Amino acid sequence: MATSVNSKLQQAVTDLADKRAELLVALVRCPSLLGQEGDAQRLMAERLVDLGLEVDVWEPDVDEVRRHPAFCAYPGFEELGYRDRPMVVGRLAGAGGGRSLILQGHMDVVSAEPRAAWAHDPWGGEQVDGKVYGRGSADMKGGLVAALSAVEALVASGIRPRGDVLIQSVIDEEAYSNGALACALRGYRADAAIVGEPTGMEVIAAHAGVSHFRITVEGRSAHPAHKTEGVCAIEKSMLVYRALMDLEADRRARVRHPLFPNGSPVEIVVGTMHAGSWRSSVAGEAVLETRLGFAPGETIEQVQAELVERLRVVSHADPWLRDHPLGLERIGYTASADLPIEHPFVGVVRGVARAGGLGEIELQGHGAGNDMQSLIHHAQTPAIVWGPGASDAAHVANEFVELADVERATRLYAETIAAWCGLAT
Amino acid sequence: MATSVNSKLQQAVTDLADKRAELLVALVRCPSLLGQEGDAQRLMAERLVDLGLEVDVWEPDVDEVRRHPAFCAYPGFEELGYRDRPMVVGRLAGAGGGRSLILQGHMDVVSAEPRAAWAHDPWGGEQVDGKVYGRGSADMKGGLVAALSAVEALVASGIRPRGDVLIQSVIDEEAYSNGALACALRGYRADAAIVGEPTGMEVIAAHAGVSHFRITVEGRSAHPAHKTEGVCAIEKSMLVYRALMDLEADRRARVRHPLFPNGSPVEIVVGTMHAGSWRSSVAGEAVLETRLGFAPGETIEQVQAELVERLRVVSHADPWLRDHPLGLERIGYTASADLPIEHPFVGVVRGVARAGGLGEIELQGHGAGNDMQSLIHHAQTPAIVWGPGASDAAHVANEFVELADVERATRLYAETIAAWCGLAT
Numbered sequence: 001m002a003t004s005v006n007s008k009l010q011q012a013v014t015d016l017a018d019k020r021a022e023l024l025v026a027l028v029r030c031p032s033l034l035g036q037e038g039d040a041q042r043l044m045a046e047r048l049v050d051l052g053l054e055v056d057v058w059e060p061d062v063d064e065v066r067r068h069p070a071f072c073a074y075p076g077f078e079e080l081g082y083r084d085r086p087m088v089v090g091r092l093a094g095a096g097g098g099r100s101l102i103l104q105g106h107m108d109v110v111s112a113e114p115r116a117a118w119a120h121d122p123w124g125g126e127q128v129d130g131k132v133y134g135r136g137s138a139d140m141k142g143g144l145v146a147a148l149s150a151v152e153a154l155v156a157s158g159i160r161p162r163g164d165v166l167i168q169s170v171i172d173e174e175a176y177s178n179g180a181l182a183c184a185l186r187g188y189r190a191d192a193a194i195v196g197e198p199t200g201m202e203v204i205a206a207h208a209g210v211s212h213f214r215i216t217v218e219g220r221s222a223h224p225a226h227k228t229e230g231v232c233a234i235e236k237s238m239l240v241y242r243a244l245m246d247l248e249a250d251r252r253a254r255v256r257h258p259l260f261p262n263g264s265p266v267e268i269v270v271g272t273m274h275a276g277s278w279r280s281s282v283a284g285e286a287v288l289e290t291r292l293g294f295a296p297g298e299t300i301e302q303v304q305a306e307l308v309e310r311l312r313v314v315s316h317a318d319p320w321l322r323d324h325p326l327g328l329e330r331i332g333y334t335a336s337a338d339l340p341i342e343h344p345f346v347g348v349v350r351g352v353a354r355a356g357g358l359g360e361i362e363l364q365g366h367g368a369g370n371d372m373q374s375l376i377h378h379a380q381t382p383a384i385v386w387g388p389g390a391s392d393a394a395h396v397a398n399e400f401v402e403l404a405d406v407e408r409a410t411r412l413y414a415e416t417i418a419a420w421c422g423l424a425t
Numbered sequence: 426m427a428t429s430v431n432s433k434l435q436q437a438v439t440d441l442a443d444k445r446a447e448l449l450v451a452l453v454r455c456p457s458l459l460g461q462e463g464d465a466q467r468l469m470a471e472r473l474v475d476l477g478l479e480v481d482v483w484e485p486d487v488d489e490v491r492r493h494p495a496f497c498a499y500p501g502f503e504e505l506g507y508r509d510r511p512m513v514v515g516r517l518a519g520a521g522g523g524r525s526l527i528l529q530g531h532m533d534v535v536s537a538e539p540r541a542a543w544a545h546d547p548w549g550g551e552q553v554d555g556k557v558y559g560r561g562s563a564d565m566k567g568g569l570v571a572a573l574s575a576v577e578a579l580v581a582s583g584i585r586p587r588g589d590v591l592i593q594s595v596i597d598e599e600a601y602s603n604g605a606l607a608c609a610l611r612g613y614r615a616d617a618a619i620v621g622e623p624t625g626m627e628v629i630a631a632h633a634g635v636s637h638f639r640i641t642v643e644g645r646s647a648h649p650a651h652k653t654e655g656v657c658a659i660e661k662s663m664l665v666y667r668a669l670m671d672l673e674a675d676r677r678a679r680v681r682h683p684l685f686p687n688g689s690p691v692e693i694v695v696g697t698m699h700a701g702s703w704r705s706s707v708a709g710e711a712v713l714e715t716r717l718g719f720a721p722g723e724t725i726e727q728v729q730a731e732l733v734e735r736l737r738v739v740s741h742a743d744p745w746l747r748d749h750p751l752g753l754e755r756i757g758y759t760a761s762a763d764l765p766i767e768h769p770f771v772g773v774v775r776g777v778a779r780a781g782g783l784g785e786i787e788l789q790g791h792g793a794g795n796d797m798q799s800l801i802h803h804a805q806t807p808a809i810v811w812g813p814g815a816s817d818a819a820h821v822a823n824e825f826v827e828l829a830d831v832e833r834a835t836r837l838y839a840e841t842i843a844a845w846c847g848l849a850t
Contacts (some may be wrong), residue, residue: 210649224716225690234695270657271701272703273696273700283694366650
């Protein structure tokens with residue numbers, strides 16, 4: 001990129017500082033919780049229209065999305081559907097002859113409970129010492145603002161890329177990536193994509209798959225005075241818990257991926273357990289919800305088969321469980337994914353990062369799921385995760401993002417567009 | 426008792442068969458669940474009035490009952506209070522010079538869920554082959570009908586006892602015996618009492634105390650990708666579960682009572698466990714509700730001290746629990762109780778039973794709580810539990826009572842009144 005173009009872009013990014021802060025605060029003030037994404041998405045769409053982009057705002061067709069094998073329902077989906085929960089895609093048409101790029105982010109945020117843990121209003125967008133506080137500030141309205149601002153810097157500088165640039169503002173990332181899937185089903189593809197999740201501008205080129213299962217443990221309820229006639233489902237659940245932890249240990253020793261040098265993302269967590277219906281009866285049933293992570297290269301089918309086998313073994317060893325089979329239901333998953341390190345987009349990002357003062361970046365693996373896998377598997381779009389804000393600021397109280405980090409991301413995104421999509425002379 | 430009187434009473438009991446069946450069916454058709462006891466209690470009061478008894482119908486004063494140390498709140502009590510939840514006591518005034526007797530029963534019933542397990546309408550009062558089916562038929566509307574019918578047989582026979590006979594129809598037995606407590610606070614006392622719970626006419630002269638505790642286990646929530654920073658409250662709960670089972674085993678070896686030759690009623694049950702808030706996070710908290718039984722002669726304070734000590738030991742052995750103390754809250758209890766076997770009322774009941782064809786009765790201990798303890802501790806009234814219906818018919822689907830058993834109880838109650846209270850010549 002010519003130095004004059006480069007410095008024009010840099011200046012434009014600098015000049016947009018107030019507009020970024022204003023938009024970020026405005027977005028944080030829209031509590032875009034599950035089912036309440038409408039206001040934030042409409043604001044995003046307005047701003048994309050203001051930039052002169054072609055903007056596509058649509059409510060996905062529930063039946064079409066649901067038919068896809070990667071769709072996962074979540075609690076409340078049947079009632080919510082996609083009414084007033086639009087997807088937003090803005091397209092800056094390229095001049096032609098260049099590679100296209102998707103800048104992707106999700107507008108949905110997780111709950112701000114417990115509120116008592118917050119020193120700042122989670123929906124206030126308070127600015128203190130260069131930080132914007134609030135639920136979703138880092139995860140990931142900061143990344144969406146950087147994407148929009150990067151395109152705005154191009155437009156303001158009168159710089160036109162050769163390839164198309166698409167800004168995708170989706171929902172349902174926190175719920176099995178159904179929103180990213182809806183974008184793919186709408187036909188959106190590109191030659192590469194950046195998911196702007198908060199990574200502190202580390203480049204994530206591989207991430208875990210996540211699967212959720214519900215395990216139902218049958219016991220036999222009984223009055224305490226006849227306790228020996230009962231079978232405590234809580235006690236039997238302990239066998240299941242142990243079996244899951246043994247499976248994790250086994251997989252940790254066995255499953256390998258080069259971008260996870262410290263061990264593959266095979267964590268198993270029993271997130272919830274609910275057992276019994278009355279304090280004075282032997283618990284007749286327990287329901288455990290568990291999360292199994294899996295590495296890029298592994299499929300949900302493989303992981304599920306390993307779980308089934310492990311539960312079979314533990315059930316076989318226990319006379320009660322042998323006769324009272326555990327219930328197992330898969331209640332959701334997102335795939336794992338990775339991008340080959342030799343992919344040309346990785347080279348371009350490395351170059352931009354080097355020029356931008358980040359030094360020689362080392363590709364990272366990440367132990368959690370996100371929309372990257374959906375772009376790769378369903379939109380056939382090579383993708384990385386690369387965005388502003390600390391990853392450990394997500395989902396916690398007093399979430400924040402530094403405006404300086406959003407600015408740096410804006411600059412790096414703008415330069416990536418220039419380097420990847422090419423510039424019209 | 427003179428033979429002529431005896432045969433008159435017997436005949437009256439026989440003649441009342443249809444009225445017993447009618448009343449029992451009518452009571453079963455009132456779903457006197459927690460908070461909905463009004464209709465059944467009003468029906469009981471009407472019938473007592475019809476017999477010519479002095480009838481006291483009152484809604485207990487919430488504040489007065491609550492002030493008593495034996496009162497235990499239960500879920501929903503604050504909203505329910507005692508509005509439209511009256512207590513009913515009918516008094517057949519004795520001619521004077523005899524011992525008084527309370528015939529006590531509770532009108533409240535436990536839930537009929539799951540309905541699918543019932544082959545009969547739980548609120549239908551269906552009569553099949555001499556049985557009346559329905560929730561509460563055995564536990565314990567059958568016992569209440571027997572009490573009323575025994576007094577009716579006396580009245581119908583023109584037989585007047587010397588001592589007062591009181592029929593107490595209470596609520597809240599299934600909820601920590603607050604109703605029996607309210608009767609005691611109203612001033613009702615007698616020289617002896619029969620609680621008509623379904624015992625198959627076995628005589629219960631000792632029963633367990635029951636205590637409920639809520640144990641809160643703190644963990645530390647974490648994203649699975651940072652699992653090692655988390656502490657799973659479900660895993661820590663297993664230590665607590667084991668400690669409780671060890672305490673039970675220890676108490677089983679140590680605690681003795683002569684009416685529990687097969688082991689004292691020291692059962693510990695973890696009835697419910699609720700842990701975690703989201704399937705994909707390390708569970709940050711678990712709440713266990715546990716039930717500890719205790720023997721006659723033991724106090725709630727002793728049992729609680731043993732529990733505290735056991736939890737202290739297990740917490741001391743675990744570094745996390747040492748720094749994150751378990752929460753322990755007593756959420757309810759009913760005392761244990763026993764009646765000395767040399768009490769004169771036991772001799773009278775033995776004699777009535779022998780004459781009634783039950784042979785030489787052996788006093789039993791029972792592993793569950795009931796209102797007997799409240800009569801003994803708060804009304805200073807020596808009491809036994811002795812009533813129609815099988816104890817294992819209580820709280821289960823397709824609960825029923827045999828009308829022949831209700832008739833036998835009616836006869837035995839009438840003869841006990843005659844033998845204990847004496848008859849005016």
